[in-house]
Structure formats: C-alpha cells, structure tokens
Amino acid sequence: MNVIVNRVAEFLKGYPPFSFLSQENLSLVARSVEVRYYEKGAFLFQKGEDPLPHFLVLKEGKIELLDGMEIKEYCEEGDVFGVLALLGKRPYLLSAKAVEDALIYAVPVAVFEEMLNQNSKVALYFAAGFASGQVVVRQDLSQGQIARKTFKTQPKDHSLLIFSDQSQIKVSENVLVALPHISIQHAAQLMSAHQVSSLVLVDANRFPLGIITDKDLRNKVVSEAKDVSRTAGEIMSTPVVTQPRGADFSDLYLTMIKHRLHHLILTEDGTEQSPVCGIISDHDVLLSMGNSPAVVVHALNNAASLAEMRAIRDRAEQMLRYYLDNEVAMDFVSSVMTEINDTIIQKAAERVKKELDSKYPECRSLNFAFLSLGSEGREEQLLRTDQDNALIYEDVPEALHQQAQAYFLALGTGIVETLIACGFSPCPGEMMASNPRWVQPLSGWKKYFSDWILTPTADALLKASICFDFRAISGSTSLSQSLSAHIYDQVQKKKAFLSFLGLNALKNPPPLGFFKGFMVEKSGEHRDQFDIKARAMMPMADLARLLILSHGVVGINNTFRRFERLAELEPQQSELYSQAGKAYEILMRMRALEGLQHQNSGRYIDPESLGKIQRQLLKNAFVPLSELQSLVEVRFQLAYFRS
Amino acid sequence: MSWWPFGRKNTAELADFVRKYLESNRISIPNIREISRLNFVVLDTETSGWNTNKDEVLSFGAVKIQNQSILISSSVEWYPQVDMKGEKAATIHGLVQTQNQLEPGLFFQKVLAYLGDGIIVGHHVGFDLEMLLRIGRKFGLDAFPNPVIDTKILTLRLEHGPRADFNHFKPEAYQLDQVCARFGIRLEDRHTAAGDAFLTAQLLLKLLALAQKKGIRTYQDLMR
Secondary structure, eight states: OOHHHHHHHHHHHTSTTGGGSOHHHHHHHHHHOEEEEEOTTOEEEOTTSOOOSEEEEEEESOEEEEETTEEEEEEOTTOEESHHHHHHTSOOSSEEEESSOEEEEEEEHHHHHHHHHHOHHHHHHHHHHHHTTOSSBOTTHHHHHHHHHHOTTSOSOOGGGTTSSOOOOOOBSOOOEEOTTSBHHHHHHHHHHHTOSEEEEEOTTOOEEEEEEHHHIIIIIITTTOOTTSBGGGGOBOSOOEEETTOOHHHHHHHHHHTTOSEEEEESSSSSSSOEEEEEEHHHHHHHHOOSHHHHHHHHHTOOSHHHHHHHHHHHHHHHHHHHHTTOOHHHHHHHHHHHHHHHHHHHHHHHHHHHHTTOTTTTTOOEEEEEOHHHHTTOOOSOOOOOEEEEEOOOOGGGHHHHHHHHHHHHHHHHHHHHHTTOOOOTTOOSTTSGGGEEEHHHHHHHHHHHHHSOOHHHHHHHHHHTTOEEEEEOHHHHHHHHHHHHHHHHHOTHHHHHHHHHHTOSOOSBOTTSOBOOOOSSTTTTOEEHIIIIIHHHHHHHHHHHHHTTOOSOOOHHHHHHHHHHHOGGGHHHHHHHHHHHHHHHHHHHHHHHHHTSOOOEEOGGGSOHHHHHHHHHHHHHHHHHHHHHHHHTTHHHHHO | OOSOOSSOOOOSOOOHHHHHHHHHTSSOOOTTOBGGGOOEEEEEEEESOSOTTTOOEEEEEEEEEETTEEEEEEEEEEEEOOOSOHHHHHHHHSOOOOTTEEOHHHHHHHHHHHHTTSEEEETTHHHHHHHHHHHHGGGTOOSOOSOEEEHHHHHHHHHHOTTOOGGGSOGGGGSHHHHHHHTTOOOOSTTSHHHHHHHHHHHHHHHHHHHHHTTOOBHHHHHO
16 A cells, blocks of 8 residues: 555545445555545536446535535535435435535445445445435544443434444334235235234245235225225235344345335245245334434324333434534424424323313313423424423303312423423423413413513513413414414504513623623623523524514514514515524524533533634624614614613 | 657667657647646655755655546555665655665656656656656656646746746745645645655646636646
C-alpha cells in the first residue's frame, strides 16, 4: 500500500461501513477510489438522473440533498450518499449540491457490491439504513456502537444497530396454513378470523406451496373482480422463499431485503421440502427495531401497566435523541413526540375513567375534554418538562354540580398522576387538572377568559399566555371548540387586550447585551447561564400567539406553524416570519439537545460550553426575535400603553 | 529541445523503451480539447539535494487525473537504486528506503511508461524533471516531450492574472504548503514523493475548477 492509498484508507477507516472492513479489503476499496472536487454551488447529481456508477463519500466540505428547492438532508464529512439509487438501480430520489467546496471520494459500484457480498455486516448496515428510509448513511454508527458496548443495559433498539447481537425478534410459531384447494373466500375468512395478514398454502405433508397475503387479495382478487369461489391456489404467490427455523436474525433480514419480501416462511430444515414451522413479517422486524414512532405508539396502546408505559416513554426519549442527532426536520420530530405524549394521556384517561365510572354512575356519560396547555398544547414539548393541563366539562344541572366537580377532579388527578408516573414533572404553579381551579365546566372557563381579557392584570396575562394554547387531547373536542369561539369573540370585542399581550411579550429583555454578549443570569443557581426559555423561546411563542390572535386565526397552536401561517397572511413580512419559524426550530433543537445531554429541562445553557458555531447559530436565531419585537411595538402602539 | 530524436547532442544510445515513449508523444493534444477531457500525470520526487548536477532522485511518487478525478488506483511510489551513501540520503527527509529499490533502467522504464503522453504536472516541476533527466540521459533521453504544467506558475496566474511576476511576491507564499493552505487542502504526508504528488493533484483539481470559472476552458487556454 503506497502513501496515497494509505492516506485514503486511513480516512475511510474512520467511518462505517468501511470501519467493518478488514485491512486487506479496505486497501482494495481505497485503491479503487476516485477523488473529485466540486465547487460551491455545483450539483453532484440531479434528482431523476440515472445513478452514477459510483457511490460517494464526503471527504471535505458540505453537501445538501435537495428535493426541488427543499433541503432534505445535510451531509458531513464521512457520510456516504447516493447509495439508495445505486442499490435499487433506479434514478436518484434527491439532488446533491455542494454548499461548500467539496472533495468527494467516489467508490465504484462493482467494488461496493463485492463488499456487500463478502461482508454481511456491511450489507446489513446498508439494509438497515434503507429499511428506515435513510438517504444518507451516517457516520455516527461506530460511536453508537462504542456507546452501546459501554452502556450494556441500554435497550437494543438503535435502529441502525440491529445486527450486532441475536436480536429478540418474535417469530410467530403459529402459522396459519391451509390446503390449496380451498376457495379464495374461505382463505380470506380464515385470515380475518385469525386476524393475520398472510396464509401459507401447504400440501398434505405441511410442505409450503405458496403464500397468500392481503396484497394478493387486493391485487389478484378484488381489483380483477375474480370469482371468490375459485381455489386459493390460483392466487398464491410462488415460489416461496424459506429459511430454517432458528436462522440468524441477520440472515432472515437479509433474505427479506434481498427478495423484497414482506413475509418469510421458516421450515424445519430451511428448504421447501420440509414442514412449515414459523413465519416472520416485516412488521416483526420493525417491532424488533423499536425505533419507529409507529411502534412506540402501538406499544403504548398495548401497555399493560404504568411501569411499562414509563419504560416506553423512556425509550421514546432515545428515539428523540436519535432524531436530533440526525437533524431530522423539527416539525416531524415534534409531531412524533406530541403523538406519543397524547397517546399516554388518552390511555391514562381511558384507564382512570374506567375505574371511576362505577363510583359515579350519573356522571359517566357527561362530555369532557382534557386540555394540554403551554408547550404540550403547542405541540412543542420534546422533553418531559413541566406539565400544564386542565379539564373542561359540559355545564351540568345544579343538582349534579357537586358530583360532577368531584368526578372530574378525580379524573383529572388520575391523568396527572399517570403523567407524573411516566416521568413528566408536575407544574410548580399547580396549573394542572388536579387543581380544582382548573377543572371547570364550560361556563366557568368562559368566565375565566372573559375576566382575563377584560381586566388584563399581570397575573391574568401570565395565566392567559399559558391557557391560550390549549388543545383537547382526550374526550370531546366540541367543548374546546366552543371555548375557542368564545375567546375569539371576546378578543374581537376588546382589541386593546392584544396590546396588553404585546406588553407581556416584550417584558423579557432582549437576549443579547449591548456588546452582543449573551444576557446571562446575574445571580442564583443558574448564575452565568443563559435562560433559553425565558429569554428566547417564550418571547417568540408569545409574539407568535399575539400576532396570530390579531389575525383571528383559530386552531394553529404550534409556534413555527403559526409563523408559517403568518408568512402567508402577511406576504410583505413573509421573510421575517419564515426566519422566525426557523429560528424557533433551532432554539427547540438546542434546548432539547442540552436537556438530553444533562438530563434536565435544558432551559439553562452555559454560553461558554457552546461551540463557536452553536453560539453563532444561537445569536443568529435572536435576530428575527428583535425584529419581531420592534414590529409588535409599532403595530400595537405599545409606547402608549407603557405610560 | 524538440521531441524529435534527431540532431541530439546526447551520445548515449537511445533505449528501446525511450524510443517507444517518444513515439507515443508524437501526436500533440488538439488545442480545442476541453480541460475536463485532459489526462494529467501529477508527480513529485524526493532527492538527495538541490544540485541538479550532483544530487540523485531517491523516490518518485505520482498519481493520474482523468475526467477530473484523481484515480487512486493509478497511484505509484517507486524508489530507484542510488549509489550514494545511505546516511547522506537519510538525513534529507528521514527517508530510509532500502527494500524494493529498482535498478535505474527498470525504474526509468516504469516512469516513462507511466508518463505516456499525459500532461506532466508538479509543483516547481521543472526541478523534478531535471532530476529525472539525470537518469534519463543515460538511456538517451534529453528532454521530456510532454506538455508540462507547473502548479506554482498556474497558481500565480490564477491568483494574480497572466502578467503577474514572482518577484513581486514572497517566495514562501508559493511553496506547496502555503498554496495548499490557501486552497484549503489539508497537509498530510508531507515530504514523501507520493504524499506531495497527492497534495499537488488535489491542488490541480481546485486550480482547474478556478480556471474554468475564469473562462479558461480548453487545452490551448490552459497552456497559453
């Protein structure tokens, strides 16, 4: 190996999948590399083009993968990209553009395929990435593996790490089988009776002949209006692909990937000439990977105990970390986390209600809605920070008053306790559905809001700013809708309220000092730390709420979606709003990462501990904030209100 | 200094491989050929000193560029047998390479076959070629017929225009380290022939991209 090959090999060695290769193979790959240089702005390939005969490794610089104008992914040093198209032998799904001058190592596909064939680890590495829809093969795997070795107790659910140990994949032993001469209708009846998506047709010896899946019923029967009294054998898929019972998980998975199978049949000796003994579906594979949001939600819905829910919620946090590390788009991340939190609340409501209903038979059919307030109401709660919630129920006759109050308070308390058990901290301000003050009938809530709007004291404004972002999670949405209608009605009547809200939004000093330094806390526990929530995120959320309220828009709670909507409503300011939305995303991301790293709320950040780029990012995020502040100052004539 | 092998002053007999090499260089590259279609051989040598009359080539490292890609598969690193005392050579860059040394005839044959009709590129490449020619003369070669690009000169031209003069700049500013630093090329494996050749190849890729941005599109534009 001469100096040049060695140089290339040394670089590749640091990143998967090359890190799995033997020295010999590595030098083989390194020798085949072609080095290319792309200037800033140049396209490496365009969406829809046929794949180059190379897959690409970023050596230096920065690449973005685009779908039209939309940036889907950033590639950093060591990332492998352009593989999906090559392996699938189909045109590129995205365009790749150099955002900085970029040096690329191109590896010929022939060498690559050789690698795939020889080294099952490499193959699985890619297969796993693609199964989860990854466009870029990330370089952080090796670190992940190291981390995993260090923390053995961590669940084996990193979606990229499925192959390192015998995975605990569940193979169903009870395979639904039938003889091929039964009718199609009978086959379908069997499948629905057993609630399975596949039926294996076997001969008299239980040797597999073919398989019928939901897809076959769809494609070969319904869409072709086939007579369902014909034999099932006519629509089965053949030949069947089989593997022996007890095969290695990686073999199973690889077979499925290679043959693009949704179901894989296991037989006693692995051939077709032996009895069927198990079946594995891609859904089982997915479940074993555990990192898909669908799986987490599914698991929550089936959780048997509180402890299990807690464990699943903890697992979701790992998923969050994975998303953040991989810079998955924020709106996706926050919707996923919101969905998970909402599921917990819905499950909790179900359980608690079931327990209570026997004690309060006359209240069981009353309408109610469990409201999430604050950040969870805005669908922005990534970490399990303070819960803010409330309960609203329909107005009841005088006679039932006491009983309803007791029933719903018990219900609210039960849900709050479940959330606490799942790791959400209680609200220090007692703004929870376990506090009788926040468990009210519709008329009570209407009165609260009317009071806040008519007499906007400091306390009222604080409460309003939390309660305005309510979102019904469980129960009937009609109650929350009529409350919304009431609020917007009141606000329209008293426009001056908006100016008070504006004052409240500007109450927090700007995040940067005169010399562009961060405004850190002057004293107390968090001295010299920067309060990202109070100084940056809350003001932005407040401003977004105020502006969207002033447009009379109902039903958008999320801060960055509010900015998106504002950009549409005020085209002349659209630039500012879309920047503000992006800035808010950055702040959310930073706070979540900080919180995950230190196992806290992530609220206080030590500016000194940030890298230069992060610091700059953070400062840049403040630019739209101060512009928004001056916009609000002028628009709502706040100078008059101050005096 | 013509490629034509007649009227030579050199008295050494023209070796067969040299004749073949000269033959392969008879057809010159069309002027209008696009830069992206040109084949380059980027080389560097390590020598026992700076005196082209006394010192010797200790190693030769090179890599080819085709279709604007550096072909790692083409990279080579060869060491000719040297008559000099080992100590003297070792003191230069700590280069002590005793194994795989090639007998000078074989070494030069390999070098010429490698160069072929490619465009020779190097940083301050005139010196390297002069040193190689010290071996080459023994086999009847008195000049390399290939077109030659000195990245040092090309860098100056692209940074300061075609009329720029080295006398107006600090000489260090155009040493390979400093040029690489300016072009954001990480310095690795300095002072091995192959390492420097690889750096120079990366530099050339960047220079060619810059050249094309400045409207230098064809072979003729480049060699002007």
